[in-house]
């Protein structure tokens with residue numbers, strides 16, 4: 001299995017990269033970041049880009065920083081970077097827990113968060129995090145820079161509103177409030193495999209009742225999604241089994257499940273019910289608070 | 290200007306320089322050549338094995354800049370200027386086997402040996418970064434390496450035998 005022939009470009013600045021991409025995107029040229037999804041697709045001849053614009057030499061894209069209440073993650077921040085908290089609050093703790101569920105270490109050492117967002121696999125943990133935490137994606141092309149809200153970004157299985165000539169330069173994740181408790185749970189058949197269902201959630205408490213809630217489900221539908229009805233069911237309730245079960249029930253009933261030869265709709269709904277409850281339970285045990 | 294019109298079947302070649310097991314190698318390679326094939330075919334370092342060629346089996350795992358990476362999921366051109374360690378770099382010919390490799394042999398941590406190069410690069414990194422891993426740490430590290438022979442127990446036992454706590458545990 002070998003990739004089909006292509007021309008290779010290695011720009012060292014973002015300006016150079018967007019100029020190259022503008023030229024080659026109409027000819028089926030593509031960006032390569034970590035290569036951990038694109039190279040397998042090329043090896044299997046599911047993808048045969050004619051040009052690769054390799055962004056690994058663009059130093060300015062290699063950054064993770066907290067700016068104005070947001071975690072800013074540049075296009076070369078690799079999965080492994082999040083395995084230890086990148087910031088001291090609940091967001092850093094949450095992303096660390098999530099990162100360990102992505103593939104295996106040798107893949108995390110190269111794959112990038114922005115690459116996952118561009119790839120938009122339905123089971124991608126980072127896509128789930130972006131949509132649940134209301135991230136903003138920053139895309140740049142020769143004609144300028146635009147911001148896309150994560151909720152408007154995903155269109156379907158591996159389909160997004162990113163244009164072929166755009167480079168995703170960074171994602172901006174609003175930090176959860178310092179007193180938020182966050183949880184994550186996913187089910188996959190083998191360690192490191194893509195999840196069949198996953199849930200990422202967080203909540204804050206006021207006077208013993210849930211005041212704000214974030215709850216998203218991944219792996220179960222064409223793309224990860226925040227489940228507003230499940231969040232609404234949590235707000236105003238004590239954080240405990242009854243509210244968690246109610247939210248899980250609503251999420252399971254509300255999804256439009258993906259089906260494949262091994263996973264029918266009923267099984268996916270069962271998994272969603274379970275992962276939502278377990279993610280909420282994990283949040284209730286969130287240590288840092 | 291950047292060859293947008295180039296024919297797709299015209300193979301582009303690049304000159305690269307990669308340090309492999311502390312030796313600098315310069316070669317002109319097809320840009321579509323994977324690092325795994327560069328090691329095996331161009332440099333004749335066939336110790337790195339390829340099983341699946343799409344990132345799943347772990348047999349091709351090498352150290353790039355000190356971190357494990359799938360050599361089937363990197364292009365040789367992307368290794369330009371980097372330092373790579375393969376199984377050939379983990380022992381010296383004519384010298385006794387290093388402790389990890391000896392332990393693997395002693396504990397039946399290999400049979401056919403197909404997965405072993407990837408297992409050894411993976412465990413080399415694990416023991417460097419975490420000198421006293423728990424059983425779970427060992428198993429998590431190994432979770433990206435498929436072995437069809439050993440059932441993994443011997444591999445875990447080999448690692449355990451090297452830990453400071455080894456003498457105190459009585460375990461099959």
Ligand SMILES: Cc1cc2nc3c(=O)[nH]c(=O)nc-3n(C[C@H](O)[C@H](O)[C@H](O)COP(=O)(O)OP(=O)(O)OC[C@H]3O[C@@H](n4cnc5c(N)ncnc54)[C@H](O)[C@@H]3O)c2cc1C
Pocket residue numbers: 030031032033034035036037038039040075101102103104107110111112113114115116118119121123124125126166167168169192193194195343344345
């Ligand atoms: C065995 C295995 C198991 C895996 N398991 C998981 C898993 O459990 N969960 C998970 O989420 N992922 C998993 N992955 C995929 C991995 O996380 C990838 O790293 C990730 O999906 C893509 O990131 P990348 O940087 O490697 O992107 P690449 O492979 O380089 O690119 C992927 C796609 O995104 C585009 N792209 C990349 N970066 C940009 C950018 N900045 N701007 C515009 N377009 C861009 C490319 O053109 C390409 O179409 C697995 C991979 C393997 C091989």
Ligand code: FES
Pocket residue numbers: 338339340341342343344345346347348349350359360361362
């Ligand atoms: S050959 Fe690279 S992971 Fe299987």
Ligand code: FES
Pocket residue numbers: 398399400401402403404405435436437438439
């Ligand atoms: S020893 Fe044969 S595959 Fe592991």
